[in-house]
Every structure is written in structure tokens, then in C-alpha cells.
Amino acid sequence: xxxxxxxxxxxxxxxxxxxxxxxxxxxxxxxxxxxxxxxxxxxxxxxxxxxxxxxxxxxxxxxxxxxxxxxxxxxxxxxxxxxxxxxxxxxxxxxxxxxxxxxxxxxxxxxxxxxxxxxxxxxxxxxxxxxxxxxxxxxxxxxxxxxxxxxxxxxxxxxxxxxxxxxxxxxxxxxxxxxxxxxxxxxxxxxxxxxxxxxxxxxxxxxxxxxxxxxxxxxxxxxxxxxxxxxxxxxxxxxxxxxxxxxxxxxxxxxxxxxxxxxxxxxxxxxxxxxxxxxxxxxxxxxxxxxxxxxxxxxxxxxxxxxxxxxxxxxxxxxxxxxxxxxxxxxxxxxxxxxxxxxxxxxxxxxxxxxxxxxxxxxxxxxxxxxxxxxxxxxxxxxxxxxxxxxxxxxxxxxxxxxxxx
RNA sequence: GGGUAGGUAGCGAAGCGGUCAAACGCAUCAGACUGUAAAUCUGACGACAAUUGUCUUCGGAGGUUCGAAUCCUUCCCUACCCA
Numbered sequence: 396x397x398x399x400x401x402x403x404x405x406x407x408x409x410x411x412x413x414x415x416x417x418x419x420x421x422x423x424x425x426x427x428x429x430x431x432x433x434x435x436x437x438x439x440x441x442x443x444x445x446x447x448x449x450x451x452x453x454x455x456x457x458x459x460x461x462x463x464x465x466x467x468x469x470x471x472x473x474x475x476x477x478x479x480x481x482x483x484x485x486x487x488x489x490x491x492x493x494x495x496x497x498x499x500x501x502x503x504x505x506x507x508x509x510x511x512x513x514x515x516x517x518x519x520x521x522x523x524x525x526x527x528x529x530x531x532x533x534x535x536x537x538x539x540x541x542x543x544x545x546x547x548x549x550x551x552x553x554x555x556x557x558x559x560x561x562x563x564x565x566x567x568x569x570x571x572x573x574x575x576x577x578x579x580x581x582x583x584x585x586x587x588x589x590x591x592x593x594x595x596x597x598x599x600x601x602x603x604x605x606x607x608x609x610x611x612x613x614x615x616x617x618x619x620x621x622x623x624x625x626x627x628x629x630x631x632x633x634x635x636x637x638x639x640x641x642x643x644x645x646x647x648x649x650x651x652x653x654x655x656x657x658x659x660x661x662x663x664x665x666x667x668x669x670x671x672x673x674x675x676x677x678x679x680x681x682x683x684x685x686x687x688x689x690x691x692x693x694x695x696x697x698x699x700x701x702x703x704x705x706x707x708x709x710x711x712x713x714x715x716x717x718x719x720x721x722x723x724x725x726x727x728x729x730x731x732x733x734x735x736x737x738x739x740x741x742x743x744x745x746x747x748x749x750x751x752x753x754x755x756x757x758x759x760x761x762x763x764x765x766x767x768x769x770x771x772x773x774x775x776x777x778x779x780x781x782x783x784x785x786x787x788x789x790x791x792x793x794x795x796x797x798x799x800x801x
Numbered sequence: 802g803g804g805u806a807g808g809u810a811g812c813g814a815a816g817c818g819g820u821c822a823a824a825c826g827c828a829u830c831a832g833a834c835u836g837u838a839a840a841u842c843u844g845a846c847g848a849c850a851a852u853u854g855u856c857u858u859c860g861g862a863g864g865u866u867c868g869a870a871u872c873c874u875u876c877c878c879u880a881c882c883c884a
């Protein structure tokens with residue numbers, strides 16, 4: 396294995412990070428790896444409680460990929476054992492505990508998706524139950540004795556929960572120790588994580604130290620705000636762009652982010668070069684370019700990354716068609732209806748354009764329903780069903796009716 | 802073990818015998834405006850029926866009452882204080 400000079404590797408890795416703790420140590424590790432011709436072990440813990448990856452997760456995965464490109468070992472740790480606890484980081488409530496089977500299953504899903512970013516051929520995947528399940532009470536007590544209650548409680552999320560009088564279960568206190576133990580178990584040289592993982596990852600350093608091992612370097616990556624532009628991206632807040640979503644959803648959601656996030660998304664979620672990034676920054680600040688066009692570029696890049704160039708082109712065309720030219724999309728879901736006439740309300744409900752009749756009425760009253768381009772506002776309308784009729788509800792729900800040809 | 806305060810719609814939080822399908826905020830969904838922006842404004846936001854109706858909801862189960870989210874009994878859950 397031939398490694399790039401330590402300085403070069405440093406510069407490459409530093410891009411986009413929030414902190415490298417401590418930076419000199421990483422540099423020394425690079426030097427050592429070159430001298431001894433060994434790859435560094437780069438650890439990334441995967442949370443198996445949420446198997447759907449979104450582009451916020453991709454921020455860290457991209458960084459891991461960069462390490463791979465430099466010739467280092469990516470080690471993905473699926474926290475199947477820790478998953479049974481649930482990471483308390485940033486949480487206001489105790490997380491639901493998962494069964495062992497669930498964590499396994501979710502782990503699998505995780506890899507499939509991570510494969511869109513990482514070189515899975517060269518990535519090592521381990522489950523932390525491998526070593527954590529072997530810890531007996533004696534060992535656990537030994538581990539716990541190396542830390543203090545104060546140290547574990549000092550983190551913000553626990554402090555806040557105490558202040559707000561919400562519960563903290565005892566097992567949650569163990570989470571950082573177990574995660575730290577992982578670092579010790581696999582001899583991690585570097586651990587990657589979002590800034591919310593800083594505490595946990597630093598505990599890893601401590602565990603290693605107390606067990607007489609070389610300490611890992613902790614690299615934190617920024618947390619990506621979701622499409623609402625405010626909260627951290629997360630599926631449960633419904634502001635996430637999933638990497639397995641349809642190209643049109645990835646694109647559409649990207650278009651709905653506030654302008655302030657455009658650059659951040661470019662920087663953290665795409666693999667554009669520094670030069671290109673600089674140009675985009677200039678364009679944004681200069682105001683000469685319509686931000687919409689930059690967002691279109693962003694959406695295209697994202698689709699390209701998780702699908703391919705062709706998909707990206709298709710998506711952007713479709714988008715322009717529907718939203719800019721306000722035409723019908725190329726592909727409209729079709730439903731076969733045998734009746735000759737139907738109440739509009741029933742039709743909307745039975746075709747899932749609306750989840751209930753009450754809701755359908757509401758939509759009609761509010762002018763959200765279009766049939767063949769004509770707005771229908773009469774709640775009691777009865778539709779004569781013809782082949783090829785197109786229903787539109789809201790901005791993005793389309794449906795074409797077909798009559799069985801016989 | 803003792804004491805106190807609580808458990809209300811997706812979340813937060815009012816209500817404390819009828820006017821409660823339940824204020825308000827957030828989220829969500831429509832509409833207007835736009836760059837499908839964001840922000841803002843307007844409306845909707847349990848279901849079914851339909852122009853003032855019916856049914857299901859306020860931790861669970863029972864009960865009192867013409868009538869309960871509101872009172873009683875009991876069970877479950879949580880936080881805080883004392884030990």
C-alpha cells in the first residue's frame with residue numbers, strides 16, 4: 396500500500412470537519428502508518444435503530460469514504476448490542492429498545508445503503524455484540540469503575556433531562572462506555588461521528604487509555620439541518636432526504652430547502668472539488684445567479700450521486716415540466732375504474748388521493764382538486780368516468796384513470 | 802417505605818360536571834404570493850353523514866349522574882421531595 400504524504404492526507408481529511416481532536420495526533424498517526432506501511436483503523440458506529448439513511452448520515456460516510464480512498468480501513472460497527480439501549484445523545488426521552496433480531500435486520504439494510512457511498516469490498520463490518528455479549532459482570536464493574544457518575548452525567552442531554560425532570564434509565568448511562576469499549580475492542584485509530592457524538596467518542600479515548608491502548612483521534616462532522624432549514628435532519632422529524640428515495644423525491648426535497656442551506660449541502664453532501672465549491676459560494680454571494688438554479692444543480696448532483704447521470708437528467712426535466720411549466724408529469728400512476736360514474740369524494744378516497752372522505756371534502760372546498768385541468772369546487776360533484784381522465788390533488792399528486800379495454 | 806404533582810389528539814400544553822371533538826403553540830395539509838423557494842398571509846386539521854346530525858376519543862377498568870376529559874373506586878405509568 397502506498398500512502399500519500401502525511402501533510403497531504405491531513406489537508407484532504409480536514410475538509411468539512413468541525414474538530415479533529417487532537418489534530419497533531421492524527422498527523423503522527425499518518426506518519427506512523429506511512430513508516431510502518433499499515434493502514435489506520437477508522438471506526439464508524441452505525442445506529443441500527445434507524446436503518447434508513449439520509450444525506451445527513453452521508454456526511455460522515457463521505458468522510459469515511461475519503462479515508463478509504465487514502466488507503467485506510469473502514470470499520471463499520473453495527474451497534475446491535477448498544478442498539479438494545481438506544482443512544483441517549485441529544486434525546487429528550489429514553490429510546491425504545493430494540494430486539495436483537497431487529498438490530499440485525501436493520502444492520503443489513505444499513506450496509507446495502509452505505510454501499511452507495513462506501514467501497515464495501517474494502518470495508519470491514521462487525522457487530523459489537525461480538526465482544527460486548529462476552530463481558531461479564533466482573534468485567535463490567537471493572538469498566539464502570541474507571542468512570543465517575545459526574546463524568547457521565549455532565550453531558551448536556553442528561554443535564555437537561557434532569558433539569559426538565561424527564562426520566563433517565565440506568566442502562567442509558569452505560570451507552571457511552573459500551574461505545575467506548577468498541578474502540579478498544581477494534582483498536583480504532585480514528586473515530587468519526589457527528590458533533591452530537593463528540594462526548595461518546597471521547598469516552599472511547601478514555602477507555603482505550605485506561606486499558607493501556609493507543610488512543611483514537613476523534614473527528615467530528617457538522618450536523619446537517621433538514622429540509623425545514625432548522626432542525627437536525629432526522630427521519631422522525633420528517634425533514635430528511637433519504638438516500639434510497641426516488642430521484643424525484645431527492646430532487647424535490649432539495650428544491651424545498653431554504654437558500655441559506657444551499658452551500659452547506661453542496662459542501663457536505665456532494666463531492667464537488669474545492670474550486671467548484673468556491674465558485675458556487677461566489678455565485679451565491681454575488682447574487683448574479685438565481686439561487687433556484689443553484690438548487691437545481693444541487694439536486695442534480697445528489698441524484699447523480701445516488702443514482703446516475705441519466706436519472707438526474709430525467710428528474711430535472713420532469714421537475715421543470717411539473718413545477719415551472721406546470722404541465723403534467725410523464726409518468727402518472729394509473730388506476731382502473733370500472734364504474735361509469737362516481738362521486739368525486741368517493742373516488743379520491745378509494746384511490747388514496749385522500750385518506751378520508753372528510754379530508755377529500757376539505758380538499759375540494761379548498762380548491763386543491765383539479766380534473767383534466769379544471770378546478771372542481773363542488774363537494775357533491777359526481778364524475779363521469781372516462782378513460783384517460785387526470786386527477787390532480789394539491790401540487791404533486793396525480794392520477795390517471797383507465798377504463799378496462801375489453 | 803412516606804409525601805407531592807402529573808398522565809389530554811402527531812408533539813407541547815389549556816380545560817377540571819353540561820355551551821368539549823376539546824383553547825393555544827408547533828408539526829401537517831390546502832390556497833394566495835413566489836424561484837415548487839424560504840418567510841408571510843388565509844383556511845383546514847377524529848371519522849361518517851350532511852347545511853345545525855351520528856359515532857369514536859382526554860392512561861386502563863369499573864361506578865355516580867339526565868349528562869363526565871372534568872366527581873368516586875381501583876389498577877397501571879412518570880417526575881420531584883423525604884427516608
